[in-house]
Amino acid sequence: MTPRQQELVRTSFLLVQSQQSRITELLYEELFRLEPASKALFRGDISEQQKKLMRMLQIAIENIDNKVELQTMLFNLGMIHQSYGVEEHHFVSFGKSLNFALKSVLKEAFTPEVEASWLAAYHYFAVTMKNFPHSSDTVQLPHN
Numbered sequence: 403m404t405p406r407q408q409e410l411v412r413t414s415f416l417l418v419q420s421q422q423s424r425i426t427e428l429l430y431e432e433l434f435r436l437e438p439a440s441k442a443l444f445r446g447d448i449s450e451q452q453k454k455l456m457r458m459l460q461i462a463i464e465n466i467d468n469k470v471e472l473q474t475m476l477f478n479l480g481m482i483h484q485s486y487g488v489e490e491h492h493f494v495s496f497g498k499s500l501n502f503a504l505k506s507v508l509k510e511a512f513t514p515e516v517e518a519s520w521l522a523a524y525h526y527f528a529v530t531m532k533n534f535p536h537s538s539d540t541v542q543l544p545h546n
């Protein structure tokens with residue numbers, strides 16, 4: 403991601419936060435339309451899950467230029483997701499759903515440049531989550 407893209411994600415995230423329930427609702431609605439079977443992976447309270455996702459995105463975006471800390475966090479999150487049964491195709495659909503939700507809510511603020519910046523950010527988060535080191539003791543064990 404370029405510094406300009408990082409800045410665009412940071413500034414547009416302020417708008418996202420002001421409408422976070424609508425964005426997360428649309429995201430999960432679209433995800434379950436694309437991947438109906440993935441609904442079964444979510445065992446907890448979905449509104450709690452929406453808050454956790456937003457908090458995590460906030461931390462990831464705040465640390466977007468702090469690659470070392472962010473990488474450790476995303477590796478852990480990736481390992482947890484693998485244990486939930488999340489697979490590659492889920493990450494693809496999740497990315498599409500996030501894009502759909504952002505586009506629907508941010509409307510004209512979601513310019514092609516802002517969209518490209520979010521796609522780059524999601525790509526970085528998802529690739530890092532999927533590539534956690536499989537045999538490393540630097541990764542903390544997931545909690546239940």
Ligand code: HEM
Binds near residue numbers: 443486492524
């Ligand atoms: C960048 C992408 C993603 C981020 C930032 C993210 C973030 C999170 C966070 C912060 C949690 C809570 C973990 C905890 O409780 O400690 C979580 C849980 C979960 N995520 Fe994700 N996630 C992402 C992608 C996905 C994808 C692609 C799927 C698959 C459809 C998925 C399915 C789940 C499930 C099933 C849970 C557990 C929910 C429950 O306990 O009911 N996530 N995610």
